[in-house]
Amino acid sequence: MKVALIHATTTALKPIEEAFRKVAPEIELLHFMDTYLLSMLEKSGSLTPEIARRFSKLVTLAAEAKPDCIQLTCSAFNPLTAILQPLYGVKMFRSDEAMLDEALLFERIGLISTVKETPAALIDYLQEKQPDCTIESVVDPGIIHLLFEGKQSEHDERVREMIEAMDGKVDVIVLSQYSMAHVAEQVQTTSPLLIAPEATALRCFQYILQK
Template sequence: MKIALIHATTTALKPIERAFQTVAPNIELLHFMDTGLLALMEKSGKLTPEIIRRFSALLNLAYDSRVSCIQLTCSAFNGITSILQPLYTVKLFRSDEAMLDEALGYTTIGLISTVKETPIALQNYLLDKNPDCKIVSLVDPGIIHLLSQGRRRSMTIGLKRW
């Protein structure tokens, strides 16, 4: 089985490869990346026609590689799956779909992210499925840029009890 992975940042490569090696080592992974997408999303704060066009180009390359499915690896862009899924016969998976579906079992959901646009995409998904859930989010946008430079920093996050 071949799975295409669509990346907007290099920081996703190693973690997702480790995850697949642990859970499904026999799956062949194909990586498709456009590192300019994150800057476009940070500038606009939403999915623009340019972002959709560039994602579509990546998806076309992946689809033409005869993959079984296509997995996005950045939550900030997950809304694009509902826009572009009708164009492809293979399933497009959001990076966070299973996690969010499981989180819907709780009345309050905490979101921690490295990109300020991510909570919007996640909240939209959660509220579409359960308009009554309470969502609390915390964003540290500096972390993603440190990770892309290969730097790590420890981060202490204090969350109030809900």
């Protein structure tokens, strides 16, 4: 069993590897990464044709490795799955769909993000699946770069502040990126707190078993 993982940041590596080791250690993980994609997205503010073409190169490399499925790990690029899926014979999963499907069991959903372009990608998915859901979004743009600079304590503190500000105002809180998953262990909330890595690994494993 093989899963190809497509990354735009190094911060996704540890959370998703740990999740697969816990859920399905027998799955071989193949990593395909292009960190320049996030820089392109931050400069453009949207998913441009240039970004789509560059991203598709990663998908092509991943597909050529003949995995059982392809899994994205960066939520800001999720809309590209619908565009690129018809071009490949291997199933491609969004980074967050398993987590968001769980969030849709609740009426009022809170999104916490550290990349400015991320919320729109998640909100589109949620509203397409359930138009009546209520969504509150809080974003602290760019603080993901604190992780790149080795300032994890400062990053985690600012994420905790967003969580604490939203807690109790929604029915469920979603940590929108893999890079924030570890912060869930640092807080206690009255609202359920969802993270993506383990839900993602479980969905990939279940998909492979059903093939």
